[in-house]
Amino acid sequence: MAGEPQDDCLFCKIVAGQIPATIVRETETTVAFQDINPQAPTHVLVIPRVHYRDVATLAAAEPAVAADLLRETGEVATQEKLESHRVVFNTGSGAGQTVWHAHAHVLGGRGLQWPPG
Ligand code: AMP
Numbered sequence: 062m063a064g065e066p067q068d069d070c071l072f073c074k075i076v077a078g079q080i081p082a083t084i085v086r087e088t089e090t091t092v093a094f095q096d097i098n099p100q101a102p103t104h105v106l107v108i109p110r111v112h113y114r115d116v117a118t119l120a121a122a123e124p125a126v127a128a129d130l131l132r133e134t135g136e137v138a139t140q141e142k143l144e145s146h147r148v149v150f151n152t153g154s155g156a157g158q159t160v161w162h163a164h165a166h167v168l169g170g171r172g173l174q175w176p177p178g
């Protein structure tokens with residue numbers, strides 16, 4: 062069922078505590094943890110506890126949780142003392158999405174080029 066934990070999902074396993082992660086913040090609806098392969102000095106992933114394949118699907122199904130996720134990207138940036146940061150939602154394999162559980166990348170701690178590649 063939509064939103065239910067998926068047995069084969071890495072991020073559902075992190076939410077359930079079955080796979081270790083360096084968690085930096087948690088709320089009732091979200092978990093934020095260090096990306097295992099950081100692309101910037103600060104690279105934190107913010108995920109909803111519920112499983113949806115991407116952020117647009119999450120927003121359509123559970124807009125309040127999508128709002129929580131967005132709010133948490135700002136809380137992470139504040140907690141990590143980022144002067145500037147970028148929030149990225151890779152959506153689809155052509156855009157680099159590799160984990161099919163909605164997640165925001167919060168990147169900062171260095172100059173970030175625009176436009177991104
Ligand atoms: P994306 O490519 O946008 O789907 O992002 C997936 C992100 O998850 C990548 O930046 C990976 O480095 C990260 N990642 C994969 N496995 C783990 C893990 N076990 N713990 C933390 N981050 C992970």
Ligand code: ZN
Pocket residue numbers: 066067070071072073074111112113161162
């Ligand atoms: Zn999942």
